[in-house]
Amino acid sequence: MSRRRWASLLTVGVLALVGVGASPPAPAAAAIPLDQLAVTTTQVAFGLQRPTSLIGVPDGRLLITEKPGRIRAFHPDTGLDAAALLDISDRVDVSGNERGLLGIAAAPDFGTTGIVYLAYTALPEGTLTLSRFQLGSPASEQVILTQAHAEFSNHNGGNVAFGPDGYLYWSLGDGGAADDVLASGQNLGTLLGKIVRLDVSRTCGTAAYCVPADNPFVGQAGARPEIWTYGLRNPWKFSFDPAGGSLWIADVGQGTWEEVNHLATGTAGANLGWSCREGLVVFNPDRCVAGATYTDPVFTYPTSLQGCAVIGGHVYRGSRYADLADGTYVVTDYCSATIWGIRQTAGGAHESAVLAQPDIVQPTSLGVAADGELYLINDLPGQLHRISFERKVPPVACKVTYQTQVWGTGFLANVTLTNTGSTPVDGWTVGWTFPGPQKVGSTWNSQVTQTGTTVAARNASWNGSVAPGASVTFGFLGTPGGPQPAPTAFTLNGSPCA
Structure with a gap:
């Protein structure tokens, strides 16, 4: 040729x-x-x-x-x-x-x-x-x-x-x-x-x-x-x-x-x-x-x-x-x-x-x-x-605190989301991955789903809007019992908190 x-x-x-x-x-x-x-x-x-x-x-x-x-x-x-x-x-x-x-x-x-x-x-x-x-x-x-x-x-x-x-x-x-x-x-x-x-x-x-x-x-x-x-x-x-x-x-x-x-x-x-x-x-x-x-x-x-x-x-x-x-x-x-x-x-x-x-x-x-x-x-x-x-999912301006305490045969978790940005959050889903075998039980102020170690907590009908500088707290009962390590990272609506 x-x-x-x-x-x-x-x-x-x-x-x-x-x-x-x-x-x-x-x-x-x-x-x-x-x-x-x-x-x-x-x-x-x-x-x-x-x-x-x-x-x-x-x-x-x-x-x-x-x-x-x-x-x-x-x-x-x-x-x-x-x-x-x-x-x-x-x-x-x-x-x-x-x-x-x-x-x-x-x-x-x-x-x-x-x-x-x-x-x-x-x-x-x-x-x-x-x-x-x-x-x-x-x-x-x-x-x-x-x-x-x-x-x-x-x-x-x-x-x-x-x-x-x-x-x-x-x-x-x-x-x-x-x-x-x-x-x-x-x-x-x-x-x-x-x-x-x-x-x-x-x-x-x-x-x-x-x-x-x-x-x-x-x-x-x-x-x-x-x-x-x-x-x-x-x-x-x-x-x-x-x-x-x-x-x-x-x-x-x-x-x-x-x-x-x-x-x-x-x-x-x-x-x-x-x-x-x-x-x-x-x-x-x-x-x-x-x-x-x-x-x-x-x-x-x-x-x-x-x-x-x-x-x-x-x-x-x-x-x-x-x-x-x-x-x-x-x-x-x-x-x-x-x-x-x-x-x-x-x-x-x-x-x-x-x-x-x-x-x-x-x-x-x-x-x-x-x-x-x-x-x-x-x-x-x-x-x-x-x-x-x-x-790439860009980070968003937010902060999440996660606290637990022993509660009966399980543990009690309180999670607080703070909007550290300059615009309101209208509807939120906070996500994280458990570092161990933790399982979510009953919840309040949120709707929580779990797949394996991956957790997504969505707002309730009355707390979906978070103004700049404001916070919203939700929580759940979980297992197993005893002190539980906190997740290392959190996301808000799919983006990492920064």
Whole structure:
């Protein structure tokens, strides 16, 4: 299939209104303010072996790569397939924690051809390898491009994705160890520390690909023409925004700053700074070049304080939560699992907020299903999680006091709600969660319901209005007997009291 047809397939509905070179679009007006947005995660599968990346394909499945060299499939209706769709573990080097099968991209015509592109570290010396496979056929491998990487086992990069231009992009780390010991980041003579851009729909000479004529370093003496972006340390994950095609790159830091970079559509030859810079600061002045132009990251956070390795994600463009999250880039961290959201504002700046601190360990990748919804996988637990969005419930101005005393074989509770705000409360429901096995019995001045440990006390017909500064008291008899601990938090009409 020609590169032109591939580009056409990829750009339908993507670049029809936004030309190549245009700035990324601002978030849709319907999306709520970022500081009001929250993420929740739901585990939908387990039993994966060190999953490293995932992509959605047109039939609704997710294809998930496992570090040892296998591809597994998950479908929301049938779950995780037990058998691997492809097993190339006989050629994958998994020595060291960061080697293995690392990335996958489906060909633009995957629905008819079943072709995928894989990035992995190859036996016997960890060579960074980009290959084409017919899914289900290990013997069908066609090696596209390799980069020697024998000195150290870490910093392999390994993401692979088709851009809106129909070309294939592949990220490679700086060669490993620490401090960019091979001086790869700023060296245009090596593919290490780069993102490359290839036309894999054609062959040129003895190469299994062609170099696009508009790659930024074509014809430059001493430079590899495949390079699209450089100055990277370990770009484990990158992605393209389906709306406009801008490129988001998460680059794992040395030990001080994790960073996310955002490049407008068509931005060629950007120098992201490593190892002259890490984040926004100078890392090694000896690697800096006078007069050089370095592209600043749009988001940074301190390594060891807020995480240890940034796990790049995707811009949400699905339909289910479009009114909440459209245009939000979702990113996490391998150690903290904090989930952040980043958006570009109408003025071109970027804003960020913490969206969740989920009870998940070691996230390794986020992926997008064919319907635009987001998923997350994590490493040693081997789990798959679905990502949902919701509006944060803002706190309200109120105070609740909760007092108990022993009463016969049970306890007596008196609860007082105070309106500490400046507007009246017209109808109230006070909610809390019992810290133990307490059960509500008879009540007064309220109507109380209980489900498990969750309690909701609603106003009676005569005390629903609470003026600013005023209070209302209600109570109940409960069990078991003896002194009872108080709940730790209360809500008023669904919002936390503050």
